[in-house]
Amino acid sequence: MLRTIFLSLCLSLPVLLPAASFAQQKSWSGTAEPRNEKEWIRAVQLRVNANAVNSFMTNRLAGTGRAKGVAALTVEIASDGQIKAVSIRTSSGSEEVDESLRRGVMALPQMPRFTPDMQGDSIALVIPFALHG
Secondary structure, three states: OEEEEEOOOOEEEOOOOHHHHHHHOOOOOOOOOOOOHHHHHHHHHHHHHHHHHHHHHHOOOOOOOOOEEEEEEEEEEEOOOOEEEEEEEEOOOOHHHHHHHHHHHHOOOOOOOOOOOOOOOEEEEEEEEEEEO
16 A cells, blocks of 8 residues: 655755755665654654655756756655665746756665554655755
């Protein structure tokens, strides 16, 4: 069963976060394992945001004026933490920016496994991004 969660936190790009090191991790080790669904969602938000910022900056889209508006991605994550799919839910208006965000999230290392209070085989998170570039 797939559940979809709409995140109310709007992630602004480009923003440099202390969480940027999450994007460099090859596994979830080195950080505290989430203990419940709320902590799990927050941990995923931090990692997705950090990686999206890194991808956005690497692709030199920041500061070009081509990245403006709002975009939203749907990220499907399996119970074992593997990212199954990333799709554009709301386009930024630029295929280049949308694809940069999508590729950045797909390149993430494995997310943490579901916590004991999480049900189902996978979960879909809708993650909005406010783009200022």
